[in-house]
Amino acid sequence: AHQALHGLSKAQVERYSRQLLLPSFGIAAQGRVCSSSVLIVGCGGLGSPAALYLAAAGVRKLGLVDHDVVELSNMHRQVSHSEQRLGMHKAASTAAAVAALNSSVAVDTHLQGLTPSNAVGIISQYDVVIDASDNAPTRYLINDACVACGVPLVSAAAVGTDGQLTVYNAGGNGPCYRCLFPECPAAANCSRCADAGVLGPVPGVMGVLQAVEAIKLVGGVGQPLAGKLLLYDALAGRFSSIKLRGKAPGCAACGEGGMTREGVAAFDYAAFTGGQTANDGPPVPLAVL
Amino acid sequence: AHQALHGLSKAQVERYSRQLLLPSFGIAAQGRVCSSSVLIVGCGGLGSPAALYLAAAGVRKLGLVDHDVVELSNMHRQVSHSEQRLGMHKAASTAAAVAALNSSVAVDTHLQGLTPSNAVGIISQYDVVIDASDNAPTRYLINDACVACGVPLVSAAAVGTDGQLTVYNAGGNGPCYRCLFPECPAAANCSRCADAGVLGPVPGVMGVLQAVEAIKLVGGVGQPLAGKLLLYDALAGRFSSIKLRGKAPGCAACGEGGMTREGVAAFDYAAFTGGQTANDGPPVPLAVL
Amino acid sequence: MKLKIEFSGGLELLFGNQKEYAVDVPCSEQQLTVGKLLPWTRDQLLKDRPELFMKGDSVRPGILVLINDCDWELSGTLDAELQEGDKVLFISTLHGG
Amino acid sequence: MKLKIEFSGGLELLFGNQKEYAVDVPCSEQQLTVGKLLPWTRDQLLKDRPELFMKGDSVRPGILVLINDCDWELSGTLDAELQEGDKVLFISTLHGG
Ligand SMILES: [Zn+2]
Ligand SMILES: [Zn+2]
Numbered sequence: 001a002h003q004a005l006h007g008l009s010k011a012q013v014e015r016y017s018r019q020l021l022l023p024s025f026g027i028a029a030q031g032r033v034c035s036s037s038v039l040i041v042g043c044g045g046l047g048s049p050a051a052l053y054l055a056a057a058g059v060r061k062l063g064l065v066d067h068d069v070v071e072l073s074n075m076h077r078q079v080s081h082s083e084q085r086l087g088m089h090k091a092a093s094t095a096a097a098v099a100a101l102n103s104s105v106a107v108d109t110h111l112q113g114l115t116p117s118n119a120v121g122i123i124s125q126y127d128v129v130i131d132a133s134d135n136a137p138t139r140y141l142i143n144d145a146c147v148a149c150g151v152p153l154v155s156a157a158a159v160g161t162d163g164q165l166t167v168y169n170a171g172g173n174g175p176c177y178r179c180l181f182p183e184c185p186a187a188a189n190c191s192r193c194a195d196a197g198v199l200g201p202v203p204g205v206m207g208v209l210q211a212v213e214a215i216k217l218v219g220g221v222g223q224p225l226a227g228k229l230l231l232y233d234a235l236a237g238r239f240s241s242i243k244l245r246g247k248a249p250g251c252a253a254c255g256e257g258g259m260t261r262e263g264v265a266a267f268d269y270a271a272f273t274g275g276q277t278a279n280d281g282p283p284v285p286l287a288v289l
Numbered sequence: 290a291h292q293a294l295h296g297l298s299k300a301q302v303e304r305y306s307r308q309l310l311l312p313s314f315g316i317a318a319q320g321r322v323c324s325s326s327v328l329i330v331g332c333g334g335l336g337s338p339a340a341l342y343l344a345a346a347g348v349r350k351l352g353l354v355d356h357d358v359v360e361l362s363n364m365h366r367q368v369s370h371s372e373q374r375l376g377m378h379k380a381a382s383t384a385a386a387v388a389a390l391n392s393s394v395a396v397d398t399h400l401q402g403l404t405p406s407n408a409v410g411i412i413s414q415y416d417v418v419i420d421a422s423d424n425a426p427t428r429y430l431i432n433d434a435c436v437a438c439g440v441p442l443v444s445a446a447a448v449g450t451d452g453q454l455t456v457y458n459a460g461g462n463g464p465c466y467r468c469l470f471p472e473c474p475a476a477a478n479c480s481r482c483a484d485a486g487v488l489g490p491v492p493g494v495m496g497v498l499q500a501v502e503a504i505k506l507v508g509g510v511g512q513p514l515a516g517k518l519l520l521y522d523a524l525a526g527r528f529s530s531i532k533l534r535g536k537a538p539g540c541a542a543c544g545e546g547g548m549t550r551e552g553v554a555a556f557d558y559a560a561f562t563g564g565q566t567a568n569d570g571p572p573v574p575l576a577v578l
Numbered sequence: 579m580k581l582k583i584e585f586s587g588g589l590e591l592l593f594g595n596q597k598e599y600a601v602d603v604p605c606s607e608q609q610l611t612v613g614k615l616l617p618w619t620r621d622q623l624l625k626d627r628p629e630l631f632m633k634g635d636s637v638r639p640g641i642l643v644l645i646n647d648c649d650w651e652l653s654g655t656l657d658a659e660l661q662e663g664d665k666v667l668f669i670s671t672l673h674g675g
Numbered sequence: 676m677k678l679k680i681e682f683s684g685g686l687e688l689l690f691g692n693q694k695e696y697a698v699d700v701p702c703s704e705q706q707l708t709v710g711k712l713l714p715w716t717r718d719q720l721l722k723d724r725p726e727l728f729m730k731g732d733s734v735r736p737g738i739l740v741l742i743n744d745c746d747w748e749l750s751g752t753l754d755a756e757l758q759e760g761d762k763v764l765f766i767s768t769l770h771g772g
Binding site: 014015017019020021022023025052053056057072073076079082083084100101102103161197199201202205208209211212216221222223224235236237239241 | 304347365367487497514
């Protein structure tokens with residue numbers, strides 16, 4: 001009878017008791033989290049902590065997308081992996097970490113990575129998507145597929161000692177990624193970790209913040225971090241928040257006659273981004289050291 | 290010859306390559322991190338991510354203090370543990386997670402918890418201390434021992450959907466914990482997770498931020514978050530920073546004739562805090578659910 | 579005098595679980611100290627357990643008072659003079675982790 | 676006109692690895708648009724690889740311009756008029772993770 005009332009088992013009540021106690025969260029929000037599904041694209045520096053905290057919080061299903069394998073140079077920031085799993089597929093390694101932490105979470109791994117042809121099919125199965133990817137083509141692809149499928153998108157990035165975070169597509173007049181960046185930056189303007197380096201816990205901070213925002217969305221609590229961009233400057237120990245433009249009327253993704261599900265599959269993301277690949281490039285030569 | 294130049298092995302160069310690439314970090318800061326020691330008091334919601342990210346970043350020695358065992362109600366936020374390690378001592382469980390992530394980190398576990406008689410002996414062995422504890426007596430004890438030993442202290446707390454973070458004892462005129470709170474709050478004014486609940490990833494955010502601040506301190510980079518208190522309001526998705534008072538001249542810890550190493554061992558923290566214990570109390574009855 | 583009063587760190591639970599108040603506090607000749615604001619806040623805004631907010635003439639131990647995001651110790655604690663539009667933030671220190 | 680100019684997201688690497696500049700920009704009758712500030716910033720502050728900052732009359736794709744922490748799209752982009760004391764922040768979007 002009790003189980004029927006709130007939909008949580010006795011083990012769930014014990015496991016999530018500290019969230020059930022929270023007046024601003026409670027049984028209703030926990031129940032929604034326990035029946036939600038979240039997709040994490042990228043099991044690296046952002047996706048590692050996002051996956052751990054979403055699993056711990058008790059989402060029903062976690063989707064994990066990556067096409068890389070765990071390398072030693074990932075280990076300083078990608079804490080869902082382990083030395084024993086070096087060489088393993090990243091999504092499979094993160095799935096193992098999730099299973100060890102909370103075996104009640106269903107995990108779907110997508111080992112081929114997100115592509116224009118599979119993106120809509122995968123993303124349409126989830127309530128919220130987390131962009132934890134590391135390259136421009138994938139970021140445009142995720143944005144377009146989330147717009148086409150009407151799925152909220154928690155997007156973050158981290159390079160060097162800086163982090164950025166915002167929520168797209170969560171209602172209101174907030175912009176999508178293409179509203180902000182209608183034209184793709186040149187490769188030289190795209191800071192990536194493999195080229196520019198990154199202080200390990202900086203993506204960690206941003207990835208846990210992504211988990212917070214995803215839990216707020218699926219739990220139906222709080223104000224999503226939408227229409228604003230949160231900036232973290234780790235060296236200064238400072239966060240700031242900037243107010244973003246509204247939707248661009250002529251946006252190729254969210255505007256009138258914008259991106260459809262079919263349009264995503266047909267779009268040439270490689271050409272649009274000037275031949276940038278969805279692969280993390282080889283490590284910069286460190287012979288100088 | 291190379292090793293002699295920068296003190297890092299070939300495996301270290303590969304593992305930490307993304308931090309070595311960082312102009313603002315580089316080989317000098319990584320070298321300092323690799324020869325540093327950090328003590329984490331509390332292997333719970335804050336200490337779990339702090340330990341993972343400090344291990345990943347490559348500190349030489351990590352001290353882990355706790356006296357509790359892993360319970361199911363911890364698992365929604367204490368991501369260094371696992372279902373398999375339920376019932377294990379928390380410091381030992383976190384040590385296992387650290388070893389899996391970076392076997393080159395030396396781990397010292399202190400399973401008896403921090404007490405007035407052992408605090409100075411333990412803390413004086415470390416370069417930086419992280420306060421990841423969950424109760425008032427331990428927070429005063431850590432503060433006093435860090436003041437007496439001259440060790441910088443990265444202090445954070447999280448309850449409900451709020452987090453707080455500051456760095457004490459890191460040079461300058463910043464206050465210590467007793468400067469801010471010379472009189473202990475009554476138990477009813479002390480929000481703790483076991484009583485008030487906590488949204489799982491909120492201590493996660495604060496714990497990773499503690500790792501960032503500890504790495505800045507031992508690496509000698511950036512501005513420590515001292516003399517300021519960083520506030521995180523997860524429901525609003527907002528960070529703010531407030532300016533704190535300077536040192537209180539008459540502070541019982543850092544003032545003239547303040548706390549000595551011997552004074553810490555002799556101080557009655559239980560009496561000072563009105564009989565609050567260093568134990569996380571039993572869970573609030575959840576029969577109502 | 580028009581002020582913003584905010585509560586954080588769980589203190590908002592004593593104030594109807596509302597974190598931000600825009601208030602207009604009666605005062606003579608635009609003179610208002612924090613010492614006078616405290617009992618007004620207790621009497622007008624507090625909904626629950628008044629003993630957890632004030633002790634004597636001041637706030638309870640464990641509560642920080644911030645005027646425009648600066649510790650009130652920097653501006654005279656109870657004697658700090660408030661100006662039109664000031665933000666007064668009360669924070670309860672947290673011990674959890 | 677006295678302004679604060681800030682760079683973030685790696686853009687500071689083009690500007691001598693300095694994140695904040697306090698500048699005094701020559702202008703006629705206190706009239707200065709962002710469109711005029713851009714080439715001044717490039718010519719006076721930029722140390723390295725000018726092609727990564729501007730493209731044509733505007734900033735390169737991937738750079739956000741914020742005036743007092745608000746997206747310049749909200750105030751007219753290149754035609755936005757600056758006031759004494761304004762803060763102009765240039766952010767490079769990040770792709771890493
Ligand atoms: Zn759009
Ligand atoms: Zn002191």
